[in-house]
Amino acid sequence: MTQLEKGGPSLPQERKIVTAIPGPRSQEIEERRKKAVAPGVASGMPAYVVAAGGGILKDADGNQIVDLGSGIAVTTVGNSNERVVAHAKEQLDAFTHTCFMVNPYESYIEVAEALNRLTPGDHEKRTVLLNSGAEAVENAVKIARVHTKRNAVVVFDHAYHGRTNLTMAMTSKVAPYKKGFGPFAGEVYRAPMSYPYRDDAAAGTKVSGEDAAQRVISMIDKQVGADDVAAIVIEPIQGEGGFIVPADGFLPAIVEYARENGIVFVADEVQAGFARTGRMFASEHEDIVPDIVTTAKGIAGGLPLAAVTGRAEIMDAVGGGGLGGTYGGNPAAVAAALGALESYEQDGLVERAVEIGEILVRRIEALQAKHPEIGDVRGRGAMQAIELVQRDSIDPHPGLAKAIADHAAANAVLVLVTGTFGNVLRFLPPLSISDELLNEAFDVLEEGFANALA
Numbered sequence: 001m002t003q004l005e006k007g008g009p010s011l012p013q014e015r016k017i018v019t020a021i022p023g024p025r026s027q028e029i030e031e032r033r034k035k036a037v038a039p040g041v042a043s044g045m046p047a048y049v050v051a052a053g054g055g056i057l058k059d060a061d062g063n064q065i066v067d068l069g070s071g072i073a074v075t076t077v078g079n080s081n082e083r084v085v086a087h088a089k090e091q092l093d094a095f096t097h098t099c100f101m102v103n104p105y106e107s108y109i110e111v112a113e114a115l116n117r118l119t120p121g122d123h124e125k126r127t128v129l130l131n132s133g134a135e136a137v138e139n140a141v142k143i144a145r146v147h148t149k150r151n152a153v154v155v156f157d158h159a160y161h162g163r164t165n166l167t168m169a170m171t172s173k174v175a176p177y178k179k180g181f182g183p184f185a186g187e188v189y190r191a192p193m194s195y196p197y198r199d200d201a202a203a204g205t206k207v208s209g210e211d212a213a214q215r216v217i218s219m220i221d222k223q224v225g226a227d228d229v230a231a232i233v234i235e236p237i238q239g240e241g242g243f244i245v246p247a248d249g250f251l252p253a254i255v256e257y258a259r260e261n262g263i264v265f266v267a268d269e270v271q272a273g274f275a276r277t278g279r280m281f282a283s284e285h286e287d288i289v290p291d292i293v294t295t296a297k298g299i300a301g302g303l304p305l306a307a308v309t310g311r312a313e314i315m316d317a318v319g320g321g322g323l324g325g326t327y328g329g330n331p332a333a334v335a336a337a338l339g340a341l342e343s344y345e346q347d348g349l350v351e352r353a354v355e356i357g358e359i360l361v362r363r364i365e366a367l368q369a370k371h372p373e374i375g376d377v378r379g380r381g382a383m384q385a386i387e388l389v390q391r392d393s394i395d396p397h398p399g400l401a402k403a404i405a406d407h408a409a410a411n412a413v414l415v416l417v418t419g420t421f422g423n424v425l426r427f428l429p430p431l432s433i434s435d436e437l438l439n440e441a442f443d444v445l446e447e448g449f450a451n452a453l454a
């Protein structure tokens, strides 16, 4: 039987190093894993978790690791959040599954109503629940195609939309996500993203959001044809691409172009959604109202759930039986989502994300003042990243990102590396983390930079 301990908000909030990380117990499990688990699924930090809560992950050797990743922006409300656990437990004791397509249950409707209310825009909306972010993106494309009776889908450089066949085609980075897995779905066209740090450096001047949008519009008009485009799908802040925040005005210009041309504008808020950026949804920072919003990750405090929420007239285009899946909107996941949504709205988490963002930016900027290898600092709220470059250039420095993440891991701080060039450190702490832990984690990172660049 697997060793587990009590996690959630009562887990002591201190960083603790008991053994080397990973310790002997984790290494023992890791050996079994090698014989049992397909190697295609890799783990960044092979410290096996037995409990988590607040800002701490506790491993099988008793080490307590500061969590700056939230299971990739999932446990935003905190691991084993009280509200999430209470709702899910109550549901598990009542029934575990019926399949919503066979016998429905009210809690699914409650989640749909909440998403229709919380996503940007006060127009009439409908929601369908699914299992994963990739599935949400696939369904958004299906719905947009039926509604528009068009085929083409426009996506962006550095985009990440998932690992299913269609979403691999939509994802930009080849290794490790796509290499050898083709052939990929057709009718997917890639447009240039607004990437202020690299755009401005290449142009030798500031590239406006409107100018960056014009590159996209011109690409669509010349290479695809606006009246063949069903959907433009974009992350309002790119996640796996390296927390790229497009220049001001870029997203509104694309939304306007989509509207003028009958194209469905899909905001993939799977990573940036749910309080993470200091707004309930990242689209709100630019006051854009997407036609469809895809969500997952932060939606249910760790249980697998995803959603497509869109304008009623678009969502209503698909007739009965066209959407669904055996587990989509599973009762336990839906109950957990009701707990998580309650937490976002009632525990002041949007405001907390703003505060955490201020601490992150203050600490990162202090580092940047010392280390010119920190080429760019970007993000919003509790979704911040630093892009590392070679001294006196903008050439990516993936080795430095790895060295810092390794130093952090050895000192019980979990930091995720990402970006097209593997040179971005990204910070996605749970919003349940304390200021003290966050600052302590940055003391470790500061040490990491000093060591790596000594």
Ligand SMILES: *Cc1c(COP(=O)(O)O)cnc(C)c1O
Residues within 6 Å of the ligand: 131, 132, 133, 134, 135, 137, 160, 161, 162, 163, 235, 239, 240, 268, 269, 270, 271, 272, 296, 297
């Ligand atoms: C993670 C992610 C996905 C895929 O979600 P899965 O649940 O892993 O399928 C899609 N879009 C974005 C923006 C993501 O960050």
